[in-house]
Amino acid sequence: MVAAARTSAPIANRQAVAALKARFAQQNWIFAGVLFALLALVPLLPVVEGWMATQAALVIIYILAAQGVSVLTGHTGLVTVGHGGFLAIGAYTSALMSHYLGADLLSGMICGGLMAALIGCLLGLIFLRLAGAFMAIGTLGFAFFIGTIVNNVPIFNGRTGFSLPPNNLFGVIDIGDFGFYYVCLVTLALMTLFMYSLVRSGVGRAFKALRDAEKAAQSSGVNRLFYRTLAFTISAFITGVAGALNGHIVSFVSAEVYADIWYSVDILVAAIVGGSAMLFGPFIGGVFIVMVPFFFEELADFSFILKGIVLIGVLMLAPAGVADVAARPFRAMRQRALAQAGGATAREHGRTGGSPGGAE
Amino acid sequence: MTQLRCENITVSFGGVVACNNISLEVPTGKIVGLIGPNGAGKTTLFNVLSRFQDHDSGHIYYRDQDIDRKKPHQMVELGMARTFQNINLFGEQSTLDNILIGAHHLIGNPFADMFSLPAARRTERSLVQRANEIAEMLHMQDELDTLVKNLPYGYRKRVELARALASQPELILLDEPVAGCNDEETDELRGIVQRLNRELGITIFLVEHDMSMVMNVCDYIYVINFGSNLADGTPAEVQANADVISAYLGEEHDDAA
Amino acid sequence: HASAANDPGVSAKEILICSYQPMTGKISSYFRMGKGADAWFKYVNDQGGINGRKIDYKMVDDKYEPARTMTVVKRFIERDKCFAIVSPLGSAPTAAVIDYITSKDVPLIGAGTGAEKNLTYPSKWVFPLYPSYFTEGQQLVRFAKEVFGAKTVALLYQNDPSGKTHIKGIESVLDKYGVKLVAQEGYEQKEVDVSAQVIAMKNANPDAVICSCAPEPAAKFYTERKKLGWNVPVVNVFFGKSPKVPELAGKDAVEGVYFSTIFRDFNSPAPQIQQAKELLKKYYPEEQPDAIHLWGFAGAQVFTEALRRMGPDNITRARLVETLESIQDWKGSVVPSVSIGHGNAPEHFIVKDMAWVVYKNGEFQDFKPPWGG
Amino acid sequence: MLGQQIMSGLATGSLYALTAVAVVVVFRNTRTINLAQGDFSMMGAFIAIILLKTYGLNYYATIVLCVLAIMALGVLTERLVMRPIADSDWLTLFTATLGVYYILHGVAGWIWGRDTKAFPVTFDPTPVHIFGTVVSHGHLINMGWAAAIGVVLYVFFKYTKQGIAMRAVTDDPETAKLMGIPVRFIVTLTWAMAGFLAAFIGILIAPIIYVAPEMMDEVLIKGYVAAVFGGLYSIPGAIIGALMIGVAENLAGGYLGSHYKTATAFAMIVVLLTFRPQGLFGIQKRREI
């Protein structure tokens, strides 16, 4: 009588529900496949010029950086205002390698990512006990710290910076605008695949558990030290790779660019506006953060104002991120289908950080 | 053999002494109860036993192994799971996910898991299978996809239990499992607890203020008051103990139980 | 017009030139440069343009982020087909795109940057605006030595390429003039307070101070100096020479301070300066005239002068470079005199010489150093 | 020498302190990190310049009008921006205040230009000598105000019914409603208070740091660091944190080299948070299980 009291629907047809869920997963795959195929094919159209490829590559770089943020902020609930620091680490690692060793783009990206991951891992350990706004300020401090280093340690050449040779890949000298775009695109595809796997894995579940109820997570055997550090490491790796690409897109790095918090803020905004707890969020966020200024860029003083208005407007319409709103109709559709198949009222929900004041 | 034993546990917060020299033991395969007035230190003791709270002095032994320095997350690997008095669940996630997180230590190598390697996928399937079985046992198979924050209070307590079970424990600490349940629901949970103990051989240590539960399922009961041991014995002994009656049960208790 | 012979960006009626500006972002106050250039082009257009063509001056926001600058400049050149890039702003942004711009044979005229790379770039397409901080640093030491008779100097500098290049220039001639650098204190671009630095400098007890500061920090320095009652002679670098300094710090705090300068002061009766002031007032009434506006004017004016000299036909980028190189001792702009050399960027400076002023009795007055600079 | 460095550090710290207090007030009562807090002050400073210069008002009348105007701005921000998204998580609110920051920056730049302006009323420039150190009148007045505001707010939150209600609203707005606490009104009041403090701060520090759209950026960041340093909930903590940061920065600038000045504040905060994740005066630890 107790169980029956809650469900007015007939006893669930679990097999039908499972089949439906499998179909939804398949639909996700098809959607992603079509999206990436389109992104790969569009540049082949004759109307597409080199500058568009560069513009698109910049969007992808921001998407990647925001994906990095989303691992921490969206999925693990640790707000970071310091990912510009990882962007810088990736950019400088790769830039130094290519400047001094003539390393190619791929090894630069990998090493940039790994270096960021290494430092991310350390940072995760140092900040083990921080949460909420304390974490935000701590990571901000990290970004400033990286800024001070690249500004003052001679090898980074401070604000004067240094230029890189043209981007080469596997010995192909100067892969050009389109070559660079494809490198970005393939990286994005791989990272997205990884994120998909991560979020649905037991590890992703452990991240979320730490985000939503830390004590309960620990009592279930989730090692806080390990998983927080892992989240930091993965997050830093992805953003580090984005940083390497960010250095190479202009073939130039300088402290004037990276010793500054605005990158950190922009990446965070991209993650939040898109919806940092959703796989598709960073895609929208990346487009947002690059393309909104693109449309306002000739408006001088008004562009500041318009940017603010657009940002607030988007947040009002989609407080949990644009991806959340965009996904709503699909979610509703699937929910109805599930309900028909006999499942109860399943609902997913996007969310970002925990409480701002939390410290251990 | 003793599953869990503690000796002379003392914990204080500033001026408040929450546990004062408490000693007790939970024999393997038994159901042991812990009762005492509000603020007696029961939850604090549970926190100590599950290593969420450091004790100022005393020792804890799990199967005679000293666990004074273990981390909370290591306890499930040893075979100890717990539930919380103030429900501690992942509200934004489904019941299924909440149960699965309980099985966290069974996912194997996190790096294989993270990349969804085939072995990891097999493990995941078996975990989901088990989660379904647990849900069925607790009569909540229809709520697997419901977000936990939308469940009524009594169900959330049950999800807590399900999560603890998912870790395949030898010992479960239950902090007020039937608070917020009516008598019929209490009966049902009592049945479940007894099944867990008899059929799966899980040792159970529970805190509860509902005497119909405590007196009917426990093999042995410890009573604490103001952080100190007050009495212990079989339910009948405890119920008859004058100290326990005056400090905790009250004269009318037989009316309620 | 024989438009067939014209290069991209030039039509019968118009000529498109572009620039990237930090309209938003961390140093948006430097967008003044773009406004200065724009005011000049608006004026030129109101006068009917040049040789029958109006100037379409397109300014785009790059937020001072080189990655964005790159996409912006690629669009300028590939999509918009702009003829030249005139009076853009930023060291890092320019350093990031200068390879690309020159590889497309597009002239880059009067960029607001003092970064070494941009000033010494081995390309004929680049026309730097003002002399390197290195040269200026050398002259500042000479000034301290010969005007103040200093044997020891202290330096306050901005912790960025401008300051660091100044240091290099200064250090290169210390021996030559027999001057010792007894303290060098840096500050960050947006630092709230420079008192720690000033105290440290005062402690070193130098005969004179070289202040490599932008207007706001310079003002803070003079305020602090006055507060400490420290009457050391000071010479300030050119980008700190602004009416802002006495306005912010108070006149008496700045009394007697020397400044190097590349543009004449807005108080100068020179008609070119007065005209610039008028134009700013007309097209950007909110702006308070500032040296950074003049940076924009300088590039824009030199560019329009070259365009005028090229005549209506055959407007090509190559000819633009040739024509620019032909400008000698031209006094028509806010720069007292423009002489552009032949060759690559290091020979192409629009402004070559430092001049000097001293702040006396509430205004900037010309000052002729002993060596007659 | 050391004395002078410390005194100058205290002077700088008092600039951060005022902002840090405002940060704590808004944070405690709305769980929002208000990025526009500095720009409220900036708007206040600009409005004050106009009132003083263009309308020739006297200093005190200016303060009153200016405070009213910025309080209105605070309330407007709450009504138009924060209230519609009040139910979102704090990160969304934080991002929205970034939007407000953009708008105020843009509006100020558009109306008043990007130039740095001098504040017409400056303090008596003759320095004051204390314990063999010099400090300007402006800074002294600042320190005095920081202390006074700190004390008043501390008492307000600790002992008055409305002050406690404000904290209750932060703790759990839903339950606060059940107590009959007018939650919306209290939130509005908080923003008015933020505006009040901001205007005051703007007028007090404008003579020292000059007036420009970005005048408060650096001060705000340091204000945050100070607030976090003090534990984010504690007003005395914020003030002490600010003074400590001011002093540490100045000492680092004087003895280590000035490029390490900015880094010092952050190095301090990182070290502190590593060992005391709840800040110096963090709230009493409460149990979670």
Add this chain to the structure above:
Amino acid sequence: MTLLRLENVVASYGAVRALQGISIDVQSGAIVALLGANGAGKSTTLKTISGMVRPASGFVEYDGQRLEGKTPNQIVRLGIAQIPEGRKIFKDLTVSENLRMGAYTRKDKAGIEQDQELVFVLFPILKERARQLGGSLSGGEQQMLAIGRGLMARPRLLLLDEPSLGLAPLLVADIFQALRRINKERGTTLLIVEQNAHVALKNANFGYVLQVGRVATEGTSEELQRNREVVESYMGTQQ
């Protein structure tokens, strides 16, 4: 005289229809118990009264006045206080500050003092813990604080959502005794949601049993205590 009347109230959370038409009548000065299984809609019923949940249809009438469109804090000012489910004490406020917030709408200083004393007599531990943060209390102590805070409002109608949750047996008896006394001495009307049907019906005059969002049975407590179905479902198998 009827103090509170719910007429055919329907309420839902998104797709979940928690109340499917509930009608309840609470006499002034009565103690009314609300029983039902987990998820029956008991808490939701209280929330619609206090204005936390808006009915989709039907209405709530209090003291002859419809509560439609009133905000929770207006409703509190009319004299309805709620002790919410799950304690919901202010964790970052001290015990005495929590109590003070319970009396937020009151102005009579003396009366507030007096009530605080009453709470301290009822729950002496709270007096000991007066300066400690609410969040540091044990579960049962928090429940006491929540009850105390509700009493501090000195309401005409007090809604209690599972007041005995997590309290020791001895204390449960004490609390109900105290509630009866308050009911008698002050005439405070009580609407109590309780899982412990025994205790509830023993102390109440009247009871409602909810089932899946509907009133399944109602009657005086004697009637309900005699009702077989009720006894079987909610009072468990007694030994």
